[in-house]
Amino acid sequence: MSKVDVLLGLQWGDEGKGKIVDVLARDYDIVARFQGGPNAGHTLVFDDKKYVLHSIPSGIFQDETINLIGNGVVLDPLVLQEEVAMLKLAQVDVSNKLLISKKTHLILPTHKLLDAAHEKRKGKAAIGSTLRGIGPTYTDKMARSGIRVGDILLPDFEDKLQKLIKKHIELLDWMGFPHDIEASMEHWYGAIELLRSLQIVDSEYYLREQLDAGKRILAEGAQGTLLDIEFGSYPYVTSSTTIASGACTGLGIAPSDIGSVFGVFKAYCTRVGGGLFPTELDGDIGEAIQRQGNEFGATTGRERRCGWLDIVALKYACMLSGVTELYMMKGDVLSGFEEVKVCEQYIRDGQKQDTVPFDMNEFTEPVYKAFPGWKDDITKIEKWKDIPEQMRDYIAYIEDKISLPISAVSVGPDRNQTINKS
Ligand code: GDP
Ligand code: IMO
Ligand code: MG
Numbered sequence: 001m002s003k004v005d006v007l008l009g010l011q012w013g014d015e016g017k018g019k020i021v022d023v024l025a026r027d028y029d030i031v032a033r034f035q036g037g038p039n040a041g042h043t044l045v046f047d048d049k050k051y052v053l054h055s056i057p058s059g060i061f062q063d064e065t066i067n068l069i070g071n072g073v074v075l076d077p078l079v080l081q082e083e084v085a086m087l088k089l090a091q092v093d094v095s096n097k098l099l100i101s102k103k104t105h106l107i108l109p110t111h112k113l114l115d116a117a118h119e120k121r122k123g124k125a126a127i128g129s130t131l132r133g134i135g136p137t138y139t140d141k142m143a144r145s146g147i148r149v150g151d152i153l154l155p156d157f158e159d160k161l162q163k164l165i166k167k168h169i170e171l172l173d174w175m176g177f178p179h180d181i182e183a184s185m186e187h188w189y190g191a192i193e194l195l196r197s198l199q200i201v202d203s204e205y206y207l208r209e210q211l212d213a214g215k216r217i218l219a220e221g222a223q224g225t226l227l228d229i230e231f232g233s234y235p236y237v238t239s240s241t242t243i244a245s246g247a248c249t250g251l252g253i254a255p256s257d258i259g260s261v262f263g264v265f266k267a268y269c270t271r272v273g274g275g276l277f278p279t280e281l282d283g284d285i286g287e288a289i290q291r292q293g294n295e296f297g298a299t300t301g302r303e304r305r306c307g308w309l310d311i312v313a314l315k316y317a318c319m320l321s322g323v324t325e326l327y328m329m330k331g332d333v334l335s336g337f338e339e340v341k342v343c344e345q346y347i348r349d350g351q352k353q354d355t356v357p358f359d360m361n362e363f364t365e366p367v368y369k370a371f372p373g374w375k376d377d378i379t380k381i382e383k384w385k386d387i388p389e390q391m392r393d394y395i396a397y398i399e400d401k402i403s404l405p406i407s408a409v410s411v412g413p414d415r416n417q418t419i420n421k422s
Contacts, residue, residue: 002211003259004032006247008221010317012233012271014297014304015264016329016410018042021058021220023418024262029215030066031059032207034250035240036222037074037107037137039130041298045413051090052298056083057220060092067094068203070219071103072240072250074137075149077191078109084194094198101203102150108161109184110168111136117177127236128273130300138239140164149200152192204252211257219247225317226277226360233360236275244321263323263404265314266330267340267394270304272297278364279307279343293333308341308368311401316356318402326402329410331391332417337373340394344369344401371397379412384421 007024009015022044025031038054044061045051053060055075057067069075084094111133118135119126129135140146147164151157165181172179210217221242226232228242240246244261248254268289271277280286286306289295295304317323334340343366345352352367374388381387387395387409395406408420 002214002216004207004211004217004219004247004251004253004257005260005262006219006221006244006258006321007262007264008242008244008321009224010263010265010314010323011224011269011310012226012277013222013224014041014270014272015224015266016327017221017264018044018053018058019329019410019413019415020262020264020327020418021218022046022061023415024218025059025062025065027216028059028065028218030068030207030210030217031057031220032068032070032203032217032251033057033073033220033222034070034247035072035242036238037134038076038079038132039134039238039299040222042222043298043413044415046415049090050413051086054079054083054299056080056087056094056098059218059220060087060094060098061090066097066099068099068207069101069104070203070251071101072246073101074105074107074134074141074240075100076107076133077195078188079132081191081194099199099201099203099206100149100195102148102200103203104149105137105141105146106149106151107133107137108147108165108168109181109188110165110172110179111140113172113177113179113181114168117172117175120177121175126274128275130273132299135239149195152196153200207251207253211253219251221246225320226313228320231316231320233275233277236273236361243317244323260324261321262325262327262407263318263321264327264329265317266293266309267328267334268293268309268330269307269313270295272300272302272304276361276363277305277307277310278313278346278366279310280305281307285337288337289333292336293330308343308366309398310343310366311398312343312346312354313356314398315402318404323404325407326398326404327408327410328395328398328406331409332377332379332411335374335376335378339370340373341368341370342394342397343367369397379417381411381419384419387419
Protein backbone atom coordinates (compact mmCIF):
# COMPACT_ATOMS: atom_id res chain seq x y z
CA MET A 1 0.00 0.00 0.00
CA SER A 2 1.05 3.54 -0.67
CA LYS A 3 2.44 5.85 2.02
CA VAL A 4 2.18 9.51 2.85
CA ASP A 5 5.53 11.30 2.92
CA VAL A 6 5.64 14.32 5.20
CA LEU A 7 7.65 17.50 4.64
CA LEU A 8 8.06 19.97 7.49
CA GLY A 9 10.18 22.77 8.88
CA LEU A 10 12.74 22.00 11.58
CA GLN A 11 13.35 25.52 12.87
CA TRP A 12 11.16 28.63 13.41
CA GLY A 13 9.49 28.58 10.01
CA ASP A 14 10.52 30.02 6.63
CA GLU A 15 13.05 27.25 6.10
CA GLY A 16 12.18 27.01 2.39
CA LYS A 17 9.45 24.37 2.62
CA GLY A 18 7.47 25.83 -0.28
CA LYS A 19 10.44 25.61 -2.63
CA ILE A 20 11.13 21.97 -1.80
CA VAL A 21 7.46 20.94 -2.03
CA ASP A 22 7.39 22.53 -5.49
CA VAL A 23 10.53 20.61 -6.46
CA LEU A 24 9.23 17.29 -5.11
CA ALA A 25 5.62 17.70 -6.24
CA ARG A 26 6.27 16.32 -9.70
CA ASP A 27 6.83 12.92 -8.04
CA TYR A 28 3.51 13.01 -6.18
CA ASP A 29 -0.13 12.65 -7.21
CA ILE A 30 -1.40 14.73 -4.29
CA VAL A 31 0.08 17.47 -2.09
CA ALA A 32 -1.90 18.08 1.12
CA ARG A 33 -1.44 20.92 3.65
CA PHE A 34 -2.13 19.60 7.14
CA GLN A 35 -2.04 22.55 9.54
CA GLY A 36 -1.61 26.27 9.98
CA GLY A 37 -3.29 28.90 7.90
CA PRO A 38 -2.42 32.15 6.13
CA ASN A 39 0.21 32.89 8.77
CA ALA A 40 2.31 30.80 6.38
CA GLY A 41 4.05 32.30 3.37
CA HIS A 42 5.61 29.68 1.12
CA THR A 43 7.73 31.08 -1.69
CA LEU A 44 8.22 29.41 -5.06
CA VAL A 45 10.57 30.76 -7.72
CA PHE A 46 10.78 29.53 -11.30
CA ASP A 47 11.04 31.04 -14.81
CA ASP A 48 12.25 34.27 -13.18
CA LYS A 49 8.95 34.69 -11.32
CA LYS A 50 8.19 34.53 -7.64
CA TYR A 51 4.93 33.29 -6.12
CA VAL A 52 3.94 33.31 -2.45
CA LEU A 53 1.29 30.84 -1.28
CA HIS A 54 -0.47 31.16 2.07
CA SER A 55 -3.20 28.51 2.11
CA ILE A 56 -2.98 26.64 -1.18
CA PRO A 57 -0.41 23.82 -1.16
CA SER A 58 2.86 24.36 -2.99
CA GLY A 59 2.18 21.61 -5.54
CA ILE A 60 -0.35 23.79 -7.35
CA PHE A 61 2.00 24.68 -10.22
CA GLN A 62 2.43 21.06 -11.28
CA ASP A 63 -0.06 20.18 -13.98
CA GLU A 64 -0.79 16.65 -12.82
CA THR A 65 -0.81 17.16 -9.06
CA ILE A 66 -3.98 17.45 -6.97
CA ASN A 67 -3.69 19.87 -4.03
CA LEU A 68 -5.70 19.41 -0.87
CA ILE A 69 -6.32 21.83 2.00
CA GLY A 70 -6.67 19.44 4.93
CA ASN A 71 -8.99 19.49 7.92
CA GLY A 72 -6.13 20.60 10.20
CA VAL A 73 -5.76 23.89 8.34
CA VAL A 74 -7.58 27.11 9.26
CA LEU A 75 -8.76 28.86 6.13
CA ASP A 76 -9.46 32.52 5.50
CA PRO A 77 -11.79 32.66 2.47
CA LEU A 78 -10.54 36.18 1.70
CA VAL A 79 -6.94 35.03 1.45
CA LEU A 80 -8.01 32.00 -0.58
CA GLN A 81 -9.84 34.30 -2.99
CA GLU A 82 -6.70 36.41 -3.45
CA GLU A 83 -4.59 33.33 -4.05
CA VAL A 84 -7.01 31.92 -6.59
CA ALA A 85 -6.92 35.28 -8.41
CA MET A 86 -3.11 35.36 -8.29
CA LEU A 87 -2.98 31.83 -9.73
CA LYS A 88 -5.43 32.73 -12.47
CA LEU A 89 -3.09 35.52 -13.55
CA ALA A 90 -0.35 32.91 -13.66
CA GLN A 91 -2.60 30.78 -15.94
CA VAL A 92 -3.26 28.21 -13.22
CA ASP A 93 -6.88 27.12 -13.02
CA VAL A 94 -7.50 25.63 -9.59
CA SER A 95 -11.01 24.38 -10.28
CA ASN A 96 -10.01 20.84 -11.18
CA LYS A 97 -6.97 20.45 -8.98
CA LEU A 98 -7.78 22.05 -5.64
CA LEU A 99 -9.76 20.16 -3.00
CA ILE A 100 -10.79 21.49 0.41
CA SER A 101 -11.77 19.37 3.38
CA LYS A 102 -15.27 19.84 4.76
CA LYS A 103 -13.71 19.81 8.21
CA THR A 104 -11.31 22.73 7.64
CA HIS A 105 -12.13 25.55 10.06
CA LEU A 106 -12.96 29.01 8.77
CA ILE A 107 -11.24 32.23 9.84
CA LEU A 108 -13.75 35.06 10.29
CA PRO A 109 -12.91 38.79 10.19
CA THR A 110 -13.66 38.83 13.93
CA HIS A 111 -10.99 36.19 14.54
CA LYS A 112 -8.45 38.66 13.15
CA LEU A 113 -9.75 41.41 15.41
CA LEU A 114 -9.51 39.06 18.39
CA ASP A 115 -5.93 38.23 17.42
CA ALA A 116 -5.08 41.94 17.49
CA ALA A 117 -6.97 42.44 20.77
CA HIS A 118 -5.11 39.58 22.49
CA GLU A 119 -1.76 40.84 21.26
CA LYS A 120 -2.54 44.35 22.52
CA ARG A 121 -3.46 43.04 25.97
CA LYS A 122 -0.20 41.10 26.14
CA GLY A 123 1.77 44.35 25.73
CA LYS A 124 5.50 43.67 25.87
CA ALA A 125 4.86 39.93 26.05
CA ALA A 126 3.04 39.93 22.68
CA ILE A 127 3.70 36.80 20.61
CA GLY A 128 4.42 38.80 17.47
CA SER A 129 1.54 37.04 15.75
CA THR A 130 1.01 37.54 12.03
CA LEU A 131 -2.48 38.75 13.08
CA ARG A 132 -4.12 36.46 10.56
CA GLY A 133 -6.61 35.16 13.14
CA ILE A 134 -4.87 31.84 13.63
CA GLY A 135 -4.91 31.60 17.45
CA PRO A 136 -8.56 32.65 17.88
CA THR A 137 -9.73 30.29 15.12
CA TYR A 138 -7.97 27.28 16.68
CA THR A 139 -9.33 28.44 20.05
CA ASP A 140 -12.88 28.24 18.68
CA LYS A 141 -12.12 24.84 17.17
CA MET A 142 -11.02 23.50 20.56
CA ALA A 143 -13.88 25.28 22.33
CA ARG A 144 -16.19 23.45 19.93
CA SER A 145 -17.73 26.61 18.61
CA GLY A 146 -15.89 26.94 15.29
CA ILE A 147 -17.37 26.99 11.80
CA ARG A 148 -16.15 24.53 9.22
CA VAL A 149 -16.04 24.69 5.45
CA GLY A 150 -18.76 21.99 5.25
CA ASP A 151 -21.07 24.27 7.24
CA ILE A 152 -21.33 26.70 4.34
CA LEU A 153 -23.28 24.04 2.45
CA LEU A 154 -25.86 23.58 5.23
CA PRO A 155 -29.10 25.51 5.84
CA ASP A 156 -28.16 26.60 9.37
CA PHE A 157 -24.86 28.21 8.28
CA GLU A 158 -26.06 31.78 8.77
CA ASP A 159 -27.46 30.94 12.18
CA LYS A 160 -24.18 29.36 13.36
CA LEU A 161 -22.21 32.24 11.93
CA GLN A 162 -24.26 34.91 13.68
CA LYS A 163 -23.95 33.09 17.02
CA LEU A 164 -20.20 32.98 16.69
CA ILE A 165 -19.93 36.61 15.62
CA LYS A 166 -22.08 37.63 18.58
CA LYS A 167 -19.70 35.82 20.94
CA HIS A 168 -16.72 37.52 19.29
CA ILE A 169 -18.28 40.96 19.58
CA GLU A 170 -19.00 40.37 23.25
CA LEU A 171 -15.36 39.40 23.76
CA LEU A 172 -14.09 42.41 21.82
CA ASP A 173 -16.33 44.74 23.82
CA TRP A 174 -15.15 43.15 27.04
CA MET A 175 -11.56 43.74 25.98
CA GLY A 176 -12.42 47.29 24.94
CA PHE A 177 -11.19 46.66 21.42
CA PRO A 178 -12.83 48.73 18.66
CA HIS A 179 -14.60 46.87 15.87
CA ASP A 180 -16.46 47.76 12.74
CA ILE A 181 -17.02 44.55 10.91
CA GLU A 182 -19.78 45.40 8.43
CA ALA A 183 -17.52 46.14 5.48
CA SER A 184 -15.19 43.20 6.05
CA MET A 185 -18.14 40.81 6.43
CA GLU A 186 -19.46 41.87 3.05
CA HIS A 187 -16.15 40.92 1.42
CA TRP A 188 -16.04 37.75 3.47
CA TYR A 189 -19.47 36.65 2.19
CA GLY A 190 -18.23 37.28 -1.34
CA ALA A 191 -15.26 35.01 -0.71
CA ILE A 192 -17.58 32.34 0.73
CA GLU A 193 -19.35 32.30 -2.63
CA LEU A 194 -16.05 31.52 -4.32
CA LEU A 195 -15.40 28.77 -1.77
CA ARG A 196 -18.80 27.23 -2.55
CA SER A 197 -17.77 26.97 -6.20
CA LEU A 198 -14.68 24.91 -5.35
CA GLN A 199 -14.45 21.18 -4.64
CA ILE A 200 -15.34 20.59 -0.99
CA VAL A 201 -14.74 16.97 -0.01
CA ASP A 202 -14.69 14.40 2.79
CA SER A 203 -10.93 14.49 2.59
CA GLU A 204 -10.20 11.62 4.99
CA TYR A 205 -12.15 9.22 2.76
CA TYR A 206 -10.67 10.75 -0.36
CA LEU A 207 -7.11 10.26 0.88
CA ARG A 208 -7.85 6.66 1.97
CA GLU A 209 -9.20 5.82 -1.48
CA GLN A 210 -6.17 7.39 -3.11
CA LEU A 211 -3.79 5.49 -0.84
CA ASP A 212 -5.61 2.23 -1.58
CA ALA A 213 -5.28 3.01 -5.28
CA GLY A 214 -1.51 3.32 -4.85
CA LYS A 215 -1.32 7.11 -5.27
CA ARG A 216 1.65 9.02 -3.89
CA ILE A 217 0.86 11.69 -1.33
CA LEU A 218 3.07 14.44 0.10
CA ALA A 219 1.89 16.18 3.28
CA GLU A 220 3.08 19.81 3.44
CA GLY A 221 3.72 21.37 6.82
CA ALA A 222 3.64 25.05 7.65
CA GLN A 223 5.61 27.00 10.28
CA GLY A 224 8.35 24.96 11.98
CA THR A 225 8.99 22.55 14.83
CA LEU A 226 10.05 25.26 17.27
CA LEU A 227 6.71 27.01 16.70
CA ASP A 228 4.79 23.81 17.53
CA ILE A 229 2.05 24.29 20.12
CA GLU A 230 3.30 21.37 22.28
CA PHE A 231 7.05 21.29 21.79
CA GLY A 232 7.96 24.73 20.49
CA SER A 233 9.23 27.73 22.43
CA TYR A 234 5.91 28.15 24.25
CA PRO A 235 4.20 30.59 24.56
CA TYR A 236 5.98 32.13 21.55
CA VAL A 237 4.55 29.55 19.18
CA THR A 238 1.71 29.15 16.74
CA SER A 239 -1.53 27.34 17.61
CA SER A 240 -1.16 24.10 15.66
CA THR A 241 0.80 20.86 15.61
CA THR A 242 3.64 21.50 13.21
CA ILE A 243 5.48 18.21 13.78
CA ALA A 244 4.90 15.00 11.79
CA SER A 245 2.13 13.73 14.04
CA GLY A 246 0.13 16.79 12.94
CA ALA A 247 -0.14 15.17 9.51
CA CYS A 248 -2.20 12.33 11.06
CA THR A 249 -4.73 14.55 12.81
CA GLY A 250 -4.58 17.23 10.13
CA LEU A 251 -5.40 14.85 7.29
CA GLY A 252 -7.11 11.88 8.92
CA ILE A 253 -4.38 9.38 8.08
CA ALA A 254 -3.02 6.73 10.43
CA PRO A 255 0.52 6.78 11.91
CA SER A 256 1.20 3.61 9.92
CA ASP A 257 0.42 5.51 6.69
CA ILE A 258 3.47 7.72 7.12
CA GLY A 259 6.47 6.89 4.95
CA SER A 260 9.44 9.23 4.70
CA VAL A 261 9.68 12.41 6.75
CA PHE A 262 11.59 15.19 5.01
CA GLY A 263 13.00 17.78 7.40
CA VAL A 264 13.81 21.17 5.89
CA PHE A 265 16.30 23.49 7.59
CA LYS A 266 18.32 26.57 6.74
CA ALA A 267 22.12 26.44 6.97
CA TYR A 268 21.61 29.03 9.76
CA CYS A 269 18.65 30.11 11.93
CA THR A 270 16.03 32.80 11.55
CA ARG A 271 13.05 33.84 13.60
CA VAL A 272 10.31 36.41 13.13
CA GLY A 273 8.03 37.57 15.94
CA GLY A 274 8.62 37.33 19.70
CA GLY A 275 10.72 34.88 21.71
CA LEU A 276 14.46 34.35 21.98
CA PHE A 277 16.66 31.89 20.20
CA PRO A 278 20.01 30.86 21.57
CA THR A 279 22.15 31.58 18.50
CA GLU A 280 20.69 34.98 17.63
CA LEU A 281 23.35 37.44 16.38
CA ASP A 282 22.73 41.10 17.11
CA GLY A 283 25.70 42.62 15.33
CA ASP A 284 27.24 42.81 11.88
CA ILE A 285 27.19 39.09 11.18
CA GLY A 286 23.48 38.79 11.90
CA GLU A 287 22.84 41.77 9.66
CA ALA A 288 25.00 40.34 6.91
CA ILE A 289 23.08 37.05 6.99
CA GLN A 290 19.80 38.96 6.93
CA ARG A 291 20.94 41.01 3.94
CA GLN A 292 22.46 38.15 1.96
CA GLY A 293 19.54 35.86 2.73
CA ASN A 294 16.97 38.57 2.05
CA GLU A 295 15.43 37.61 5.37
CA PHE A 296 12.14 39.49 5.36
CA GLY A 297 8.84 37.73 6.05
CA ALA A 298 6.91 36.39 3.05
CA THR A 299 3.61 37.12 4.81
CA THR A 300 4.21 40.26 6.85
CA GLY A 301 7.41 41.70 5.39
CA ARG A 302 8.89 41.88 8.90
CA GLU A 303 12.65 41.50 9.41
CA ARG A 304 13.71 37.99 10.30
CA ARG A 305 16.28 37.87 13.09
CA CYS A 306 19.29 35.75 12.13
CA GLY A 307 21.87 33.58 13.85
CA TRP A 308 24.07 30.51 13.46
CA LEU A 309 22.76 26.99 13.04
CA ASP A 310 21.60 25.36 16.26
CA ILE A 311 22.38 21.63 16.31
CA VAL A 312 20.76 21.02 19.70
CA ALA A 313 17.43 22.38 18.43
CA LEU A 314 17.80 20.62 15.08
CA LYS A 315 18.36 17.27 16.75
CA TYR A 316 15.32 17.83 18.98
CA ALA A 317 13.20 18.62 15.90
CA CYS A 318 14.34 15.46 14.09
CA MET A 319 13.57 13.39 17.17
CA LEU A 320 10.03 14.74 17.50
CA SER A 321 9.08 14.00 13.89
CA GLY A 322 11.09 10.86 13.15
CA VAL A 323 12.79 12.68 10.29
CA THR A 324 14.29 10.28 7.75
CA GLU A 325 16.17 12.72 5.52
CA LEU A 326 17.21 16.35 5.52
CA TYR A 327 17.12 19.23 3.05
CA MET A 328 19.59 22.01 3.77
CA MET A 329 18.50 25.38 2.40
CA LYS A 330 20.25 28.66 1.66
CA GLY A 331 23.81 27.30 1.68
CA ASP A 332 24.63 30.14 -0.73
CA VAL A 333 23.80 32.76 1.91
CA LEU A 334 26.78 31.70 4.03
CA SER A 335 29.21 32.18 1.13
CA GLY A 336 31.87 34.77 1.82
CA PHE A 337 32.06 34.49 5.60
CA GLU A 338 35.55 34.02 7.02
CA GLU A 339 34.15 31.39 9.35
CA VAL A 340 30.76 29.90 10.02
CA LYS A 341 29.68 28.63 13.40
CA VAL A 342 27.38 25.94 14.69
CA CYS A 343 25.96 25.67 18.20
CA GLU A 344 26.72 22.16 19.50
CA GLN A 345 25.62 22.54 23.12
CA TYR A 346 23.92 24.98 25.45
CA ILE A 347 25.15 26.34 28.77
CA ARG A 348 22.43 26.81 31.39
CA ASP A 349 23.17 27.56 35.04
CA GLY A 350 26.85 27.01 34.36
CA GLN A 351 26.22 23.49 33.04
CA LYS A 352 26.69 22.27 29.49
CA GLN A 353 23.64 20.50 28.10
CA ASP A 354 22.57 18.74 24.94
CA THR A 355 18.84 19.10 25.26
CA VAL A 356 16.35 21.89 24.65
CA PRO A 357 15.32 23.35 28.02
CA PHE A 358 11.73 23.72 29.25
CA ASP A 359 11.91 27.51 29.36
CA MET A 360 13.29 28.10 25.91
CA ASN A 361 12.72 31.82 26.23
CA GLU A 362 15.24 32.32 29.02
CA PHE A 363 18.77 33.25 27.99
CA THR A 364 20.78 30.25 26.84
CA GLU A 365 24.47 30.52 26.07
CA PRO A 366 25.52 28.63 22.95
CA VAL A 367 28.73 26.60 22.76
CA TYR A 368 30.01 27.07 19.23
CA LYS A 369 32.19 25.08 16.90
CA ALA A 370 33.74 27.17 14.13
CA PHE A 371 34.34 26.09 10.54
CA PRO A 372 36.32 27.82 7.80
CA GLY A 373 33.85 29.56 5.48
CA TRP A 374 33.46 29.03 1.75
CA LYS A 375 34.28 31.94 -0.50
CA ASP A 376 32.97 31.04 -3.93
CA ASP A 377 29.62 31.92 -5.42
CA ILE A 378 27.81 28.58 -5.33
CA THR A 379 24.50 29.68 -6.83
CA LYS A 380 25.31 28.20 -10.23
CA ILE A 381 26.61 24.85 -9.06
CA GLU A 382 24.66 21.88 -10.41
CA LYS A 383 26.57 18.87 -9.14
CA TRP A 384 27.32 17.69 -5.63
CA LYS A 385 31.00 17.23 -6.48
CA ASP A 386 31.29 20.93 -7.28
CA ILE A 387 30.23 22.03 -3.80
CA PRO A 388 33.24 23.73 -2.13
CA GLU A 389 35.18 21.47 0.18
CA GLN A 390 34.52 23.68 3.25
CA MET A 391 30.78 23.45 2.68
CA ARG A 392 31.02 19.72 2.19
CA ASP A 393 32.77 19.48 5.56
CA TYR A 394 29.96 21.54 7.08
CA ILE A 395 27.37 19.18 5.57
CA ALA A 396 29.25 16.07 6.70
CA TYR A 397 29.50 17.46 10.23
CA ILE A 398 25.73 18.08 10.40
CA GLU A 399 24.96 14.62 9.03
CA ASP A 400 27.23 13.09 11.62
CA LYS A 401 25.81 15.11 14.52
CA ILE A 402 22.18 14.47 13.58
CA SER A 403 22.76 10.91 12.31
CA LEU A 404 20.66 11.58 9.21
CA PRO A 405 21.54 12.05 5.56
CA ILE A 406 21.22 15.42 3.81
CA SER A 407 19.58 14.44 0.50
CA ALA A 408 19.84 17.79 -1.20
CA VAL A 409 21.14 21.29 -0.64
CA SER A 410 19.56 24.43 -1.98
CA VAL A 411 21.85 27.17 -3.33
CA GLY A 412 19.34 29.79 -4.46
CA PRO A 413 15.60 30.48 -4.46
CA ASP A 414 14.93 29.04 -7.90
CA ARG A 415 13.45 25.59 -8.35
CA ASN A 416 16.53 24.63 -10.36
CA GLN A 417 19.02 25.75 -7.72
CA THR A 418 18.69 22.47 -5.89
CA ILE A 419 21.53 19.95 -5.80
CA ASN A 420 20.71 16.34 -5.09
CA LYS A 421 23.33 14.19 -3.47
CA SER A 422 22.63 11.19 -5.68
P1 GDP B 1 8.77 28.59 3.77
O1 GDP B 1 7.78 29.36 4.56
O2 GDP B 1 9.44 27.52 4.55
O3 GDP B 1 8.21 28.07 2.47
O4 GDP B 1 9.92 29.62 3.37
P2 GDP B 1 9.71 31.16 2.88
O5 GDP B 1 9.23 31.13 1.49
O6 GDP B 1 8.92 31.93 3.86
O7 GDP B 1 11.17 31.71 3.01
C1 GDP B 1 12.23 31.18 2.32
C2 GDP B 1 12.86 32.31 1.47
O8 GDP B 1 14.13 31.92 1.03
C3 GDP B 1 12.07 32.61 0.21
O9 GDP B 1 12.24 33.95 -0.11
C4 GDP B 1 12.73 31.72 -0.82
O10 GDP B 1 12.56 32.19 -2.15
C5 GDP B 1 14.16 31.80 -0.39
N1 GDP B 1 14.99 30.61 -0.65
C6 GDP B 1 14.65 29.30 -0.59
N2 GDP B 1 15.73 28.52 -0.77
C7 GDP B 1 16.77 29.36 -0.94
C8 GDP B 1 18.17 29.16 -1.15
O11 GDP B 1 18.67 28.05 -1.18
N3 GDP B 1 18.94 30.28 -1.27
C9 GDP B 1 18.43 31.54 -1.22
N4 GDP B 1 19.26 32.55 -1.34
N5 GDP B 1 17.12 31.75 -1.02
C10 GDP B 1 16.32 30.68 -0.89
P1 IMO C 1 5.80 29.49 7.30
O1 IMO C 1 4.85 28.38 6.98
C1 IMO C 1 7.69 32.03 10.31
C2 IMO C 1 5.30 33.02 13.83
C3 IMO C 1 4.86 34.47 13.99
C4 IMO C 1 4.77 34.55 15.50
C5 IMO C 1 4.25 33.17 15.89
C6 IMO C 1 2.74 33.12 16.07
O2 IMO C 1 5.90 30.53 6.24
O3 IMO C 1 7.11 28.95 7.74
P2 IMO C 1 0.60 33.29 14.51
O4 IMO C 1 0.30 34.16 13.33
O5 IMO C 1 0.61 31.84 14.18
O6 IMO C 1 -0.25 33.65 15.69
O7 IMO C 1 2.10 33.69 14.95
O8 IMO C 1 4.61 32.29 14.83
N1 IMO C 1 4.92 32.40 12.54
C7 IMO C 1 5.78 32.16 11.55
N2 IMO C 1 7.10 32.43 11.44
N3 IMO C 1 7.05 31.35 9.33
C8 IMO C 1 5.75 31.04 9.43
O9 IMO C 1 5.11 30.26 8.54
C9 IMO C 1 5.04 31.49 10.57
N4 IMO C 1 3.75 31.37 10.96
C10 IMO C 1 3.70 31.94 12.18
O10 IMO C 1 5.81 35.35 13.46
O11 IMO C 1 6.05 34.68 16.05
MG1 MG D 1 7.35 31.34 5.11
